[in-house]
Amino acid sequence: xxxxxxxxxxxxxxxxxxxxxxxxxxxxxxxxxxxxxxxxxxxxxxxxxxxxxxxxxxxxxxxxxxxxxxxxxxxxxxxxxxxxxxxxxxxxxxxxxxxxxxxxxxxxxxxxxxxxxxxxxxxxxxxxxxxxxxxxxxxxxxxxxxxxxxxxxxxxxxxxxxxxxxxxxxxxxxxxxxxxxxxxxxxxxxxxxxxxxxxxxxxxxxxxxxxxxxxxxxxxxxxxxxxxxxxxxxxxxxxxxxxxxxxxxxxxxxxxxxxxxxxxxxxxxxxxxxxxxxxxxxxxxxxxxxxxxxxxxxxxxxxxxxxxxxxxxxxxxxxxxxxxxxxxxxxxxxxxxxxxxxxxxxxxxxxxxxxxxxxxxxxxxxxxxxxxxxxxxxxxxxxxxxxxxxxxxxxxxxxxxxxxxxxxxxxxxxxxxxxxxxxxxxxxxxxx
DNA sequence: TCTGGGGTCCTAGGACCC
DNA sequence: TCTGGGGTCCTAGGACCC
Numbered sequence: 001x002x003x004x005x006x007x008x009x010x011x012x013x014x015x016x017x018x019x020x021x022x023x024x025x026x027x028x029x030x031x032x033x034x035x036x037x038x039x040x041x042x043x044x045x046x047x048x049x050x051x052x053x054x055x056x057x058x059x060x061x062x063x064x065x066x067x068x069x070x071x072x073x074x075x076x077x078x079x080x081x082x083x084x085x086x087x088x089x090x091x092x093x094x095x096x097x098x099x100x101x102x103x104x105x106x107x108x109x110x111x112x113x114x115x116x117x118x119x120x121x122x123x124x125x126x127x128x129x130x131x132x133x134x135x136x137x138x139x140x141x142x143x144x145x146x147x148x149x150x151x152x153x154x155x156x157x158x159x160x161x162x163x164x165x166x167x168x169x170x171x172x173x174x175x176x177x178x179x180x181x182x183x184x185x186x187x188x189x190x191x192x193x194x195x196x197x198x199x200x201x202x203x204x205x206x207x208x209x210x211x212x213x214x215x216x217x218x219x220x221x222x223x224x225x226x227x228x229x230x231x232x233x234x235x236x237x238x239x240x241x242x243x244x245x246x247x248x249x250x251x252x253x254x255x256x257x258x259x260x261x262x263x264x265x266x267x268x269x270x271x272x273x274x275x276x277x278x279x280x281x282x283x284x285x286x287x288x289x290x291x292x293x294x295x296x297x298x299x300x301x302x303x304x305x306x307x308x309x310x311x312x313x314x315x316x317x318x319x320x321x322x323x324x325x326x327x328x329x330x331x332x333x334x335x336x337x338x339x340x341x342x343x344x345x346x347x348x349x350x351x352x353x354x355x356x357x358x359x360x361x362x363x364x365x366x367x368x369x370x371x372x373x374x375x376x377x378x379x380x381x382x383x384x385x386x387x388x389x390x391x392x393x394x395x396x397x398x399x400x401x402x403x404x405x406x407x408x409x410x411x412x413x414x415x416x417x418x419x420x421x422x423x424x425x426x427x428x429x430x431x432x
Numbered sequence: 433t434c435t436g437g438g439g440t441c442c443t444a445g446g447a448c449c450c
Numbered sequence: 451t452c453t454g455g456g457g458t459c460c461t462a463g464g465a466c467c468c
Binding site: 044045046047048049050052066067068069070071073086231232233256257258259260261262263264267307308309355414 | 442
Binding site: 437438439440441442443444445446447448449450 | 456457458460463465466467468
């Protein structure tokens with residue numbers, strides 16, 4: 001019996017609302033630059049590489065998600081597209097405000113990503129759902145300045161569909177209620193199957209060879225066959241399209257099972273010394289996150305790579321080390337990562353990217369020491385890290401750091417069009 | 433010159449054990 | 451020619467998401 005098989009004995013009706021910020025990063029920029037309203041705006045990925053957020057006006061100019069900036073320069077110039085480097089401190093803070101506002105409506109919500117949340121509307125009167133969603137939208141707009149759309153449906157997958165259609169249909173007022181069967185039929189029939197949440201290009205191609213091209217066709221396809229094609233994941237999606245909820249609201253944010261810090265360099269790196277410095281910085285970020293969720297890691301992976309888009313000598317390598325005792329100590333993890341790096345680094349290449357992954361993550365509350373461990377040393381590590389974190393929280397990131405992180409970071413990333421951190425740094429507060 | 437970063441889940445297959 | 455069977459654990463790779 002599959003865990004998502006229908007359970008007629010219970011047959012509880014759910015209602016999910018998916019609230020999703022429109023062009024979220026661009027909208028954050030607009031909050032602090034009202035002159036951007038009505039203008040084409042894009043926000044770039046790290047190193048000012050690709051467009052990762054676009055307003056409707058920018059989309060209308062043909063700018064696609066992930067388009068490299070240097071390939072759309074002509075559009076940007078001709079139509080005076082306003083371009084911003086990404087400012088994650090600002091977006092993270094705006095996200096927190098949006099989620100805080102949503103939480104005032106119900107404690108039953110799941111923060112799904114930086115710009116969207118599932119909200120449970122179980123138990124609300126069916127005929128008041130759309131109006132209630134309009135209220136939620138209006139309050140988020142009023143209290144944060146962020147425009148949103150809301151999709152309402154009996155399952156998460158359908159709520160995703162409803163949200164997507166609400167964004168596209170002007171006249172929907174930003175809200176679409178897909179609770180009734182007739183609306184579901186109509187919308188799923190006109191939705192390409194690859195636009196369903198969880199169906200990517202590969203799955204869509206597989207389904208296409210069996211004549212399944214729309215969301216409605218996937219919904220009505222034989223479930224066992226769908227599972228043979230797309231594993232249990234596909235079966236769940238198909239069931240959700242039928243209105244049978246298999247993806248529950250996850251209100252608790254579980255601790256991360258892996259933590260990655262990887263970035264392209266602002267310019268190519270050739271020397272081991274610079275690479276050691278970069279890796280030390282990446283470990284510093286990852287270890288901060290690790291301590292932030294009160295975990296220890298037992299495994300660290302390091303990788304280095306050259307520019308895969310250029311016709312130059314290519315090199316990629318990765319290596320890993322196991323930490324006999326779990327640790328969240330920046331110093332200890334840097335030591336391990338540096339040892340791995342020395343093993344995989346080859347001189348003579350122009351490296352453009354490196355990264356660090358922490359894995360085999362376990363709670364710090366129950367550390368397991370090996371027989372020969374110096375437990376007092378680990379306790380000292382923990383105390384040191386706590387002190388450093390406290391100072392950096394108060395005085396700013398990297399006020400205190402490990403010496404191998406260097407001071408110049410000449411390899412660091414570019415962000416030439418970054419707006420100030422209006423909400424998270426005193427010196428960047430708006431003056432009125 | 434210039435092409436993101438950080439996650440999750442599932443499955444298959446190998447190693448190992450009894 | 452025939453070469454056990456069943457279980458667990460781990461890892462790599464695929465697919466997808468925002």
